[in-house]
Amino acid sequence: MTKFEYSSELFNKIQFNPEQMQDSEYMSKDVTEFFKKVLLMWKRTLIAEAEHGLETLKADVSQVSSDISDQATYEENISLHVRARDRERKLIQKIDEGLILIDRGDYGFCNECGIEIGYDRMVARPTATMCIDCKTASEIKERHTGSFMAEEE
Numbered sequence: 001m002t003k004f005e006y007s008s009e010l011f012n013k014i015q016f017n018p019e020q021m022q023d024s025e026y027m028s029k030d031v032t033e034f035f036k037k038v039l040l041m042w043k044r045t046l047i048a049e050a051e052h053g054l055e056t057l058k059a060d061v062s063q064v065s066s067d068i069s070d071q072a073t074y075e076e077n078i079s080l081h082v083r084a085r086d087r088e089r090k091l092i093q094k095i096d097e098g099l100i101l102i103d104r105g106d107y108g109f110c111n112e113c114g115i116e117i118g119y120d121r122m123v124a125r126p127t128a129t130m131c132i133d134c135k136t137a138s139e140i141k142e143r144h145t146g147s148f149m150a151e152e153e
């Protein structure tokens with residue numbers, strides 16, 4: 001598991017408890033504030049992680065010797081680094097999309113059928129934009145068409 005992977009423990013940190021929210025309106029202003037906080041914390045972690053990764057890479061460059069196995073390791077590190085950055089960039093993009101949805105008041109609702117996605121799923125995946133039914137349906141469709149565009153959320 002990579003360090004930038006999201007953890008729902010962030011919600012414990014900000015003391016968000018969906019059960020306490022049952023009486024209030026779904027995705028009320030108070031609740032979306034919690035989600036906003038988590039998304040921003042997550043984004044900060046990702047950016048810090050990206051910067052740290054770059055530092056490590058720079059340190060590696062200065063240590064590369066003419067040893068052929070060292071160079072192979074170095075190239076492997078570069079490709080790992082590039083892939084990690086790519087994944088981080090995509091995640092940050094999704095987080096930004098989530099923040100826009102919060103501002104628009106559409107956060108937490110399925111963009112396919114419009115139903116409430118639910119706190120359980122939103123806490124597990126704060127970047128989710130589809131309810132579990134639509135997500136499952138789209139995954140089946142993807143498998144059929146062989147496209148992996150939507151991949152993970």
Ligand SMILES: [Zn+2]
Pocket residue numbers: 110111112113114115130131132133134135
């Ligand atoms: Zn749906």
